[in-house]
Amino acid sequence: MKLQPRDRKHLLRAALGEVRCDLLVKNARLVNVLTGEIYPANVFVDSGMIAHVEYRNLEADLEKAEEVIDAGGAYLIPGFIDAHVHIESSMMTPRNFAKAVLPKGTTTVITDPHEIANVWGVEGVRYMHDASQDLPMRQLLDIPSCVPAVPGMENAGAAFLAPEILELSGLDRTAGLAEVMDFLGVAQGDQRMLDIIAAAESRGLYLQGHAPGQTGRVLSAYRCGGPSTCHESSSGEEALEKLRSGISVDARDSSILKNVESIWSGVKDVRFFDQLCFCTDDREADEILEHGHVNDVVRNAIACGMDPVAAIKSATFNAAREAHIDNLGAVAPGFAADFLLVDDLRELRPSHVFFAGKLAAKDGKLTAEIPDRSFPLEKRNSVCVRELSEEDFTLRVSLPDGRAAVNLLEYPDPVVPVTVRGRAEAAVRGGRILLEDPDLRYVAVVNRYPGRDTIGLGVVRGFGLRSGALASTVSHDSHNLTIVYGRPENALLAARELIRCGGGMCAVENGEVLYTLELPLAGLMSLLPAEELAVCSQRMKEAERRLGLTALENPLLRIVTLALPVVPDLKMSDLGMVDVLRKELVPLLAEEDARRER
């Protein structure tokens, strides 16, 4: 992809000095990520692009600009590029997301609208595209590759195959095929994945990868299948093997996972970092406001010992190359005029943020105008569920009163989202499974898409809920209505609340709604700006803590991966309990009782 100037001929004349350019930023210390040098320079901008960088004669042509800004000796660095992000995970619309991240210096994001694609399909991706069309930042789209994540084990709101990829590649601002998560499918030559990859390659898209924990021959096969990046490295050893294997490492510090420190420890002795980038993946509004965005990730890398200029290069030029964007990520003629002024190369808090040659933010405040626009999809309720009753949340078995052994998913750790397969003894009364152990809870995953009527019921141990019910329509990756509860009446109340408001998260206790975080856009996103959303988010966290979820710093994250059947070992879906590695459904009753039931 090559970014184009608004007016090529005017740009050329401005470069030659024949006409005034739009903007001159003088008296800067240029951080040239192309060479690694830092030197005094004046930067001339026109038609959205860098027209000329003058470093020999700093008094030359100072009058040849419509506007002159004196950098006062500040460092001038390229705007940050997020190599991989789901905007939906910020729970903000693309426009509100822009308002939040621009003051932090993020001028480009490579987005994967995977979440909304699972809800609204092609229409959802189009919405993310249209809603970011005229922003003072670049939201480039990678096309979701794995919708749903695990076909056959869950029902999402859409299913993407090669035709959907081809259709969406026609949008402006598509850069790649988004994180190809089905790494086994790719490595084993699954025809669906090969077709999707071939479709993307036929349109010149780069292939963004996703291979958590993969190593050795499986990793080699995955790379041979096409994907050339991965943002899932969690250990230094894993990251080093990926760099050696020709897989770009997008080092991630998300709200869920902080990987940068351990990655750096493993790769710091490497000589070439052409393939190292940074990403936020999933970062919530309050964390963006408090800590920052890509600048925070880069800051973390520098704090670990990475050289600041190399780290800035990773977050700019390297990321642009990874996404095959020719003229982005450096301050040089013909490159997009996205750049920042910063006083401190380790803190990276921009005093000025320029996008396409225009001031977009200053001293942490947005200065560019982002007019409100509304879209039909923002008002459409995506939670499509029939009238429910308590019966829908009751675990029934055809067994006489007594006891039964049930399979369940068990969290060994109160924080880590990994589960194992467990079992428990439960009482059977009137054909119902009754849970007596206070560490056991029911879980329901209610399909919320038209034409489906599936509800998966199961049992979970160690989730952390001590009372009431917790419900969420943010529930990766199918985003079905997921509820953890002790009593069906609480589950029903929480479900009805989210169906009413079009989705979000809801905490119920003793027949009363404690709090609802309303996310009416696709059941994933709020229409509120970051500052207001952060307040609501805090209140939701407080409500969750009241229900017992005190172990996690961010309790919102507990329920959202309970129905994610790509993270081992056992997860829930609207079809029931899923054995992730075997890709098969697991019955509620343990084998001996299942035989009794028959």
Added chain:
Amino acid sequence: MKLQPRDRKHLLRAALGEVRCDLLVKNARLVNVLTGEIYPANVFVDSGMIAHVEYRNLEADLEKAEEVIDAGGAYLIPGFIDAHVHIESSMMTPRNFAKAVLPKGTTTVITDPHEIANVWGVEGVRYMHDASQDLPMRQLLDIPSCVPAVPGMENAGAAFLAPEILELSGLDRTAGLAEVMDFLGVAQGDQRMLDIIAAAESRGLYLQGHAPGQTGRVLSAYRCGGPSTCHESSSGEEALEKLRSGISVDARDSSILKNVESIWSGVKDVRFFDQLCFCTDDREADEILEHGHVNDVVRNAIACGMDPVAAIKSATFNAAREAHIDNLGAVAPGFAADFLLVDDLRELRPSHVFFAGKLAAKDGKLTAEIPDRSFPLEKRNSVCVRELSEEDFTLRVSLPDGRAAVNLLEYPDPVVPVTVRGRAEAAVRGGRILLEDPDLRYVAVVNRYPGRDTIGLGVVRGFGLRSGALASTVSHDSHNLTIVYGRPENALLAARELIRCGGGMCAVENGEVLYTLELPLAGLMSLLPAEELAVCSQRMKEAERRLGLTALENPLLRIVTLALPVVPDLKMSDLGMVDVLRKELVPLLAEEDARRER
């Protein structure tokens, strides 16, 4: 561009270790240009690609290959990539060129068939493509962008505009738009160049540049116009400015110009070399045989002080990225299995050369079979000139007997191909200009293409020819029949000789042909293999030395740029003397005598 395996599914199974792969090279010391590390490794190859690199357990899976080669601890490095070369300048066919460069370790060349395009147009480019179709090396084509080099100042055999670019982009193995030489046209927004660039960009081609000596705002404007590389840097300062300006530097050691040493002196303190590559541009058969090809250029850089691993990376991975080839230039899974075994990282003389996973050369000898194939174009005489007479080589003026002042092109230096505008007094006898000064010679440029009948006549000083006539159809870039001579009868003999044999170079003295280097293919290339051509080339050089051209180490190079109207100040074309910078024709007679003539 992404290189594809012969059989994707087999490659994946081989990577997984489920089937035997085609080849295992074990016991190697891998030079991983992605990380800059060197470590012991076994490399598994299948379907033309690297399937897996094993470095943890060097005893694993040694039986899982159809063929096993023991590297004996040698370094294993990626095959070399020539970032910019005119195969025509080797005077060999694409197939014979491959035979010569493969044993030196060059497995990929980014070729610019600019020379044959000026002779045979689209058909010539198609020939270069078709003749390299099934070779055990990659000859990737950049589409010539400037045919002819200077429209209006010369007539070549073809003219390329946007439609020709679009047509040729449909060929397999097209990578980019070749060296965009009209740097002023680009910088000034000339519509012809903008259209050609837009056509190339619409097909996803990268834009190879050419901006000799350009600096400051003109260089910025050129970069804003699109081209992102340059192989014309001759000084270190020039190279450094280009790197800073986002222009990849293809450091060149050709038969004509050795730039690597001075470039390195200027950029050695830079921290990042992502944008540094190497190229040969124009290198003749004897030099390839004696000194090498890309390996020789890399060796020169290392001898200047560049780190060997960084230099190898420049000549492999960097060059692939410059040409936008995703999976080439590194030894990692999913990359093309082009690699070398070398015992010495500074000498870089490969003991084994593998192309697409097959042994192509060993111990300096070609082992792959390159069957002879013939093409109609190889037998077609491209020298299309009407019957000539001595009169055609006579400089006539409408002046009475006496003296006249003539404009001329003057070589201030016996070696450097740069000329200045000069003047001289000459005798006029019977309406003819007679040159008495032995340092003056006549020069004729005879258009050799159908439908044209133009002959440009002029005078040259300091060319170096002391007796006889020297003629060549290799005459950049239009490759018209160019002759330097003292007496018309010698010029006529030389012209007739080259018309007869379909082009080449010819030395005549005292009415006798001393030697003819026959280049029947487009008047540019021989059909002989390198070893035989080198002998003929030596004999031609000897003949030229006998005529007085003793100052240059390689006298063949003197005449070939005499009609190159992009190198200042004055050059010849079939239309006469050309003022290069003003882009205007210069009359033979100096102004006062021109007025007398009227």
